[in-house]
Amino acid sequence: MASVYEGPVQTLIDELGRLPGVGPKSAQRIAFYLLKVAPEDARRLAAAIVEAKERVTWCRRCFNIAEGELCGFCRDERRDARVLCVVEEPRDIVAVERTQEFQGRYHVLQGAISPIEGVGPEQLRIRELLERIANEGVEEVILATNPNIEGEATAMYLARLLKPLGIRVTRIASGLPVGGDLEYADEVTLGRALEGRREVDA
Amino acid sequence: MASVYEGPVQTLIDELGRLPGVGPKSAQRIAFYLLKVAPEDARRLAAAIVEAKERVTWCRRCFNIAEGELCGFCRDERRDARVLCVVEEPRDIVAVERTQEFQGRYHVLQGAISPIEGVGPEQLRIRELLERIANEGVEEVILATNPNIEGEATAMYLARLLKPLGIRVTRIASGLPVGGDLEYADEVTLGRALEGRREVDA
Numbered sequence A, B: 001m002a003s004v005y006e007g008p009v010q011t012l013i014d015e016l017g018r019l020p021g022v023g024p025k026s027a028q029r030i031a032f033y034l035l036k037v038a039p040e041d042a043r044r045l046a047a048a049i050v051e052a053k054e055r056v057t058w059c060r061r062c063f064n065i066a067e068g069e070l071c072g073f074c075r076d077e078r079r080d081a082r083v084l085c086v087v088e089e090p091r092d093i094v095a096v097e098r099t100q101e102f103q104g105r106y107h108v109l110q111g112a113i114s115p116i117e118g119v120g121p122e123q124l125r126i127r128e129l130l131e132r133i134a135n136e137g138v139e140e141v142i143l144a145t146n147p148n149i150e151g152e153a154t155a156m157y158l159a160r161l162l163k164p165l166g167i168r169v170t171r172i173a174s175g176l177p178v179g180g181d182l183e184y185a186d187e188v189t190l191g192r193a194l195e196g197r198r199e200v201d202a
Helices: A007-017 A024-036 A039-055 A090-099 A126-135 A149-165 A187-195 B007-017 B024-036 B039-055 B090-099 B126-135 B149-165 B187-195
Strands: A056-058 A065-067 A080-087 A104-108 A140-143 A168-171 B056-058 B065-067 B080-087 B104-108 B140-143 B168-171
Touching (some): A007 A024, A007 B065, A024 B090, A039 A056, A039 B039, A140 A149, A149 A168, B039 B056, B080 B090
Parallel strands (some): A080 A104, A140 A168, B080 B104
Antiparallel strands (some): B056 B065
């Protein structure tokens, strides 16, 4: 877009446009919104960004976000250290927590293997995962990476790496979403659902 | 969404979620993006927000964004002061400028009449528009508010207000977008296109 705007407005639009999922039109819309709101509202957003960058770090143990050395899950003694749920990103922890099905600990890889984006195993927190398995009495690792190409490749890689260690290695199930329609399921998902079929308890 | 996040991350997500077009999921995505980028990148965004709020004001004459008293268009002596293009927001000026068809000046209403959102004529820069028409030798006012319900209502209101002043009052044309297909045009737009038909020069 032509920069018909005065300096600081264009700068703001440019900076906003770098955010994920914010195109030039949205950046412009957000910029004008910020110019219109009360100064304290805009300042609060700016302060929140600075504050988060200053105070939030990565958990020394699981690489979730944390304030201080350890994240809330790693500090929580009631969580079962024998079961590790391996996810790609901190936000995935939130998704798993919402199920209220998991009482174990987490390990955040901070990404997934992606040859296209040049991300190999060495860029992920896999060395740290191996250390934890060696030292923390882990009995099961649940591979909860995304069910897409990168996540599957990462899960496969980790499964091969971890199986020989004599621990249980599991992968979250793929299948039809609950409430979904067979008719609208894509063939890969439906294929997975068939493949992963389970005996019905009756 | 449950706030499983630590304090400053949740604060950042909340603040981002207040931006227009940013839902809870995008807010989370942007927040984690900001946590991952280099500190100077996040700081630059925060600084751009603060800087824009501090330096950008509204043009004293036309209520476009401006640094200082007057905006670039009002400072530009080459622009024809006899033709005023009335728009809802500063971003609409950019759209008009892109056409390179308009050499006059602008007037930004800073909104549109919307009973639902409680915006009446008195909340818009209409008094200032009347002052300009009285003092600046305006001969034509082009009503370039949006072709939606609020914009049309605003244009209608202004037309009734301005016509008695003996100046030319025009409205931008509605019709089929160039490159569009009759087949896919909605009936209101096609109706407008028919209504606004013009003699073909041959």
